[in-house]
Amino acid sequence: MENQKRLFKDEEILEWITSLTEEDLETVHKKSLVPFYDQVFVEGKGVYLKDHTGKEFLDCTSQAWTSNIGFANPDVAYAVSEQVKRLTHVRYGFPTIPRIKFIHKLASITPEGMTKIAVNAMGGGAAIEAALKLTMINKPGAETFYSYTRGYHGSSLATMTLASRFAGVTRFRPWGFDRVSKIPFPYCYRCPVGQENEKSCKLECLELAKHLIEYGSLDKVAGILMEPIQGPGGHIPAPKRYMKELRKWTDKNNIFLIWDESQLLTRIGYWFSSEYFDGVKPDITCLTKAIGGGLPMGVTIARKDLIGFNSAEEHSTFGANPLMFASGLVFLNYVERANLLENTRKQGMYITKKLQKLMEESEYIGDVRCPGLMIGIELVMDRESKKPANTLVTDLIEIAKDEFGVIFGTSAPISSDSGSLYRNIVKIKPPLTITQEDSDHILDVFEKALEEAVDYL
Numbered sequence: 276m277e278n279q280k281r282l283f284k285d286e287e288i289l290e291w292i293t294s295l296t297e298e299d300l301e302t303v304h305k306k307s308l309v310p311f312y313d314q315v316f317v318e319g320k321g322v323y324l325k326d327h328t329g330k331e332f333l334d335c336t337s338q339a340w341t342s343n344i345g346f347a348n349p350d351v352a353y354a355v356s357e358q359v360k361r362l363t364h365v366r367y368g369f370p371t372i373p374r375i376k377f378i379h380k381l382a383s384i385t386p387e388g389m390t391k392i393a394v395n396a397m398g399g400g401a402a403i404e405a406a407l408k409l410t411m412i413n414k415p416g417a418e419t420f421y422s423y424t425r426g427y428h429g430s431s432l433a434t435m436t437l438a439s440r441f442a443g444v445t446r447f448r449p450w451g452f453d454r455v456s457k458i459p460f461p462y463c464y465r466c467p468v469g470q471e472n473e474k475s476c477k478l479e480c481l482e483l484a485k486h487l488i489e490y491g492s493l494d495k496v497a498g499i500l501m502e503p504i505q506g507p508g509g510h511i512p513a514p515k516r517y518m519k520e521l522r523k524w525t526d527k528n529n530i531f532l533i534w535d536e537s538q539l540l541t542r543i544g545y546w547f548s549s550e551y552f553d554g555v556k557p558d559i560t561c562l563t564k565a566i567g568g569g570l571p572m573g574v575t576i577a578r579k580d581l582i583g584f585n586s587a588e589e590h591s592t593f594g595a596n597p598l599m600f601a602s603g604l605v606f607l608n609y610v611e612r613a614n615l616l617e618n619t620r621k622q623g624m625y626i627t628k629k630l631q632k633l634m635e636e637s638e639y640i641g642d643v644r645c646p647g648l649m650i651g652i653e654l655v656m657d658r659e660s661k662k663p664a665n666t667l668v669t670d671l672i673e674i675a676k677d678e679f680g681v682i683f684g685t686s687a688p689i690s691s692d693s694g695s696l697y698r699n700i701v702k703i704k705p706p707l708t709i710t711q712e713d714s715d716h717i718l719d720v721f722e723k724a725l726e727e728a729v730d731y732l
């Protein structure tokens with residue numbers, strides 16, 4: 276085999292991918308079908324991003340909670356650049372060395388008995404759709420699914436149907452709705468059934484969910500899809516005892532429990548959520564975001580006794596991309612070698628405790644939620660009314676970014692009476708490589724930005 280001849284000089288290619296004019300930006304704004312920001316990130320290193328004006332930011336969003344092993348991770352860069360020189364694409368049915376090694380490695384860390392794996396290059400939505408298909412294969416005749424209020428599972432038609440009331444979903448409402456119903460998520464800070472404290476709670480929301488399923492579904496129920504710790508819906512961990520009881524009930528009623536762990540893998544300080552939930556396991560789980568080491572990837576993991584797909588049921592043109600497998604393989608090994616799970620638990624606990632201390636002093640902090648570096652702070656106008664403080668959140672985020680160079684995220688758990696969403700959660704989800712110094716800096720900026728934003732109220 277001989278190398279193809281290069282057509283371009285290095286400088287020509289570098290010019291394409293590194294230089295930008297205002298005119299380029301304006302033209303593309305007009306031509307794009309989807310909106311985007313004016314800020315162009317051009318480089319990342321560890322927890323920092325640099326934009327086209329040269330400004331640097333500590334990014335507590337890891338860009339859609341994805342770059343868990345740091346931006347432009349140098350080991351990923353090496354693996355991908357070596358693989359790209361060898362082979363960049365094969366048809367889905369063909370294994371490659373990175374694919375074989377990736378699946379092997381992943382299967383060695385999955386929860387016990389969950390060792391059947393399908394991988395795609397399209398991300399979480401596709402992984403969740405694969406989980407639904409797999410459920411239907413294994414439960415012939417059962418086609419009804421339940422998912423949770425405040426849930427989010429992607430932007431494909433099927434996953435939008437499974438999602439809750441997020442902007443955009445409603446325009447596609449009629450599609451698939453006869454197959455999917457919603458049950459209430461156990462959001463303890465704003466309990467859906469009016470419980471006020473944990474001690475008196477008898478999991479009434481679970482009783483309501485069971486009632487809705489038992490009496491409300493017209494067809495045989497195939498499965499329940501849930502984010503065990505909701506991300507986009509407001510950083511809400513389901514209580515551990517809820518999960519235990521739900522698992523018991525779904526087992527008894529022969530209903531599949533499908534988890535969407537898209538945001539959770541490693542971010543919560545464990546590989547898989549079942550470790551956090553004291554061993555409770557789903558039948559199928561879905562991953563995306565961090566698992567690809569920064570490249571696109573979605574993964575569906577199932578109980579080893581389940582029947583798999585035939586070759587027509589689950590495949591896509593780019594689904595076996597060797598670059599993504601090389602990158603994902605580095606991700607799995609990097610987390611272990613750098614002890615990132617331990618660092619995540621340590622830094623997560625440190626930040627959370629400091630925020631809880633700050634909550635004692637500030638009436639505006641209603642709730643601080645974790646685990647690990649999946650930290651959500653719910654801001655309210657006062658603790659009594661719990662009125663969502665969304666302008667406070669918007670201002671805080673703007674101040675932190677513009678004045679202090681720290682990017683915080685946000686999400687929206689509550690619908691207003693008019694149907695729009697309150698964005699009153701500040702999210703702190705940096706790459707898991709953060710140091711103690713970074714954590715202190717994040718806390719310092721959060722406190723200062725909150726103080727300033729309160730002045731604007």
Ligand SMILES: Cc1ncc(COP(=O)(O)O)c(C=O)c1O
Pocket residue numbers: 339397398399400401427428429430502506507535537538563564
């Ligand atoms: C919890 C959750 N599930 C699913 C998805 C969809 O993943 P993707 O955008 O890769 O399709 C996301 C993406 O934000 C998510 O946060």
